[in-house]
Amino acid sequence: MKEIAIDVQGLTKSFGARTVVRNLSLKVPKGEIYGFLGPNGSGKTTTIRLLCGLLTPDAGEGTCLGYDILTEQDSIKRHVGYMTQRFSLYTDLSIRENLEFVARVYGVPDPKAAAKEAIDRLGLKGRAEQLAGELSGGWKQRLALGACILPDPQLLLLDEPTAGVDPKARREFWDEIHGLAAEGITVLVSTHYMDEAERCHELAYIAFGELLAKGTAHEVVAKSGLSTWIVSGKGLHELALALQAREGIDMVAPFGAELHVSGRDRRALDAAIATAKKANGAHRWTRGEPSLEDVFIDLMDKSKDNFA
Template sequence: MSMQAIQAASEPDIVIDVEGLTKSFGGPPVVKNLTMRVHKGLIYGFLGPNGSGKTTTLRMLCGLLTPDSGHGTCLGYDIRTQTADIKRHVGYMTQRFSLYQDLSIRENLEFVARIYNLENPRRAAQNAIARLGLENRADQLAGALSGGWKQRLSLGACILPAPELLLLDEPTAGVDPKARRDFWDEIHKLAHEGMTVLVSTHYMDEAERCHEIAYIAYGELLTHGTVEQVVADAHLSTYNVTGPDLADLADRLKTLDGVDMVAPFGVELHVSGRDGEKLDAATAALRAQGPQIWTRGEPTLEDVFIDLMSRTKDNYA
């Protein structure tokens, strides 16, 4: 066993411990010098724009991709030399539905159970069907399911062998709000039972349901921690602006030094700056003359997300 694996084994609450991961596919790095540590039983959220390296990171962690440089462990196993061991203990739900369209829910789950050599495949499949509320659809063909039901089936297949770590790559894209909420309720139950979950998402309400989050932009990890820590570390001062002509106001604000982020949220604007004094000075005249109403606000996770996006550049641009 490698020294890294020995160290991780001595800290049983550390599920992922990697340092300096870098990966490219013939061009600029898709992941660049990424270091992270994840504790057991956490729901850890990956945020970032499309092409930012989230999927590549997940695949390196579970042994599907070998990093160009960097090292570390997943579940105590070396991510370079012990990938077969990692794969036996990880459930990975990809962005694209990957089960058999022409098999029923029950047949798909029984097939997966046999692949993993579970002792009683029929019983294992039935338990997953019951847990995820699929009883009424158990004999329906997977190809005829809606997005939300396919999502439940995929999750059922992932958790059949009782993995210690669950990797979810944008699992709720394209499903309705109730299906998303039901899915997340199940994820929290799994975490409560001791499973560690890494999930990539673009939905701010989902990110706020994670115990910790990490923001990755074009291969680099820019910030991580609890939602509260990430928002506080952004040091954004924010105004909420209501009233007439907000579109014209937004265009004016974007030209002002000291205004770093302007974003419409429903019937108001969020106006933020990384330097509170510069923001106040830049907006003083507009706040005094109206006709809009300016009130102090607290920055949201979405404000931070937009601000981070504005500060990063696509490594292929």
């Protein structure tokens, strides 16, 4: 059995009359990368903060790193590294100066040596004296991650850490995250990128306060119950409009030069597709497997916005 880093039951949090997280229960094994998916404003950030004791739930209970999330929040915070969406280090200090400053704030022994180690580990050696404000998005994210791991945390919270970063920098960032997880650090990360979601050990899909799906990427897709057809050819926009009105079709989504046509009732979907084929034989239809993005879109369509 894996050691459990986070174990919570029935977490609920409201701000005023709006319930942002409703009756959420999760178990996160130690050393796993746990991904949070969901539309903007769905409660992902609030959920992450509840799980690690940065916010107090209105209802529910549980533990994080063995500490009670209701009564031992200060103990939890001492073992957490938090990387926010917005770059929050000093732009007029160099990479080295920023890391040495953070090390001193956290009381890390020998701040200069700790900063040098972080610089070497994250491939920042040639840029150590460069001002943080002059860095590109990808290098800023590396610096922010370096600051997070300086105090040797047991838990990392990454809130959309690679938004606006190029694909190469994103891949290198995730390689480092997997290296940290292999060392036993538990990582909670929110993301909108499907390729990043698939790199997480487990996922939770949260929409407007409610947990709608959880498990590995494969399990989330399998549990969705979606069946999918892929169609290619000319006039796909017009075809999509026509298909959306057919009974048995729950989702039509363009993917490059193709459409993904999905439904939760396989028989009804196949009947709708058969009718569409007869009406227009100019398109090429193949049965496909639903992707994580298909499931993501389907869950969004079924969700009710609690801020509406």
